[in-house]
Structure formats: structure tokens, C-alpha cells
Amino acid sequence: MDPTGDKRAVEWLVAVAPDPEACRFEWERNPLGVALLPAGLAWDVLIIPGALGYPALDVLTHCLDRPGPVLADFGDSRIGFFVPPGTSARWVGTGVRGAGRGTWIVVPYPGRCTGGTRWLIPPDGDGTLTDPGVLELALHEAAARVAGEP
Template sequence: MAIPETRTAVEWLVSAAPDPEACRSQWERNPLGVALLPAGRRWDVLILPGELGQTTLDVLNPLLDRPGPVLADFGDSRLGFFVPPGTASRWVGTGVRGAGRGTWIVVPYPGRATGGVRWLVLPDGQGTLTDPVVLELAMHEAAARVVAEEDRKP
């Protein structure tokens, strides 16, 4: 039986699907524990390169009570930050990809181990998303930290 936090996260995630009941049913039976969900309805996803993304998350954590959901792909080579719908179409940033209306993302079942994509920050089930302005500021700070760290290397 799913714990209440997982259940509310699942309900919120599948609410983005064209057919939430079918999505939930398929997702729960999928041996890989992943589903394809459309971006642009409940959220967009900004996808950052791994080192910048992880450092950005490190900057965000002390700034926010709770950032929005964050995904990491296999090997943490990319991190996806869930932001309000419409953000991806307006975002301009070198090395940052956006998944918005018309795109689909691979989403792991909350609380279930998968062989690839995983949650670094689980959805809270209430629709909390990362404010894109705060995310952009955190990215600037993170980029400065990454450059400073590279400058320290011999």
C-alpha cells in the first residue's frame, strides 16, 4: 500500500495525463516503473547539465522551504526542474533545454527504484513548483561556483 505522500504525488502527476486512470494503471504495472507524461499542462521542465543542475539544487535547498520536483537522469548527467507551465517557451539560456507544451517526459513512479531516471526532490502532491526567477538566480550563483571550482583545479 502506498504511503499518503506517495499517493498524493502520484495523483498530482497523473492529473497531467490525457487519461489519468489509464496512466495510473499502466504506470503501476510497468516493470520499469516509468511513465511518459505531457509537459505544459501542470508543469514545464527546465533541463540543466548535471554539474550545473546539482550545484543549482545545492543553492536552492537553503533558499526555499521546498523546491519543486527535480528529476535526475541515469548518471546524473542532466537534472530537470519542474517549473510553471509556459516557462519553457519563454526561457533563454545557454545549455538549458525546456520541455513544455507538445513534449513528453519520462517520469519515475514516486518512491519506486528505477534503473534510470530518479527523483532528487519528490513532488509534494500539492503542485509546488520552482519559481523560475528564483531558479534563474540560483543558476547564476551555481555557474559562478562551478567556474570558481574549475579555476582552483591545477
């Protein structure tokens, strides 16, 4: 990501913080390079087990010019897809957890590598999110691939 894109991504992310300026100030100086941000305002996050999340991401990147932001946790055990707010309240899926209104997630600073959570697809700064319907189809396709179905 270019530095301009990183700056726009940071602005987009901190806009949901209770005090965006203080959040950005602390985030930029945090040696871990992470911030705790509230979900459910500009985005929800659907958290998928890595064994299904990575194949779903592969399907998405072949179907879309650019999916929304995607996070991975340390050890790649979980993948977090950024989707429109309200999605997690309506989503039903075995093994899928949703982070929506009233929850907070650990978010790495765009353009930096940390020892834990990292961006697989960083935010673009324009608010691009993954369409939940497209994500659902990608998960079905990924599940079929994992199961070895044609």
C-alpha cells in the same frame, strides 16, 4: 516520502495524462516504474546539465523550504526542474533545454527507484513548483561557484 505523500504525488502527476486512470493502472504495473507524461499542462521542465544542475539544486535547497520536483537522469548528466507551465517557451539559457506544451517526459513513479530517471526531490502532491526567477538566481550562483568566483 510517506505513502500518503506518494499517493498524492501520483494523483497530481497522472492528472495531466490523456487518460489518468489508465495511466495510473499501467504505471503501477510497469516493471520499469516509469510513465511518459505530457509537459506544459501543470508544469514545464527545465533540463540543465548535471555539472550546473547539482550546484543549482544545492543553492535552492539552502534558500527554499522546499523547491519543486527535480529529476535526474541515468548517469546524472542532466537535472530536470519542474517549473510553472509556459516557462520553457520564455526561457533563454545556454545549454538549458525546456520541455513544455507539445513535449513528453519520462517520469518515475514517486517512491520507487528505477535504473534510469529518478527523483532528487519528489513531487509533494500539492503542486509545488520551482519559481523560475529563483531558479535563475540559483543558476547564476551555481555558475559562479563552478567557475571558482567568490
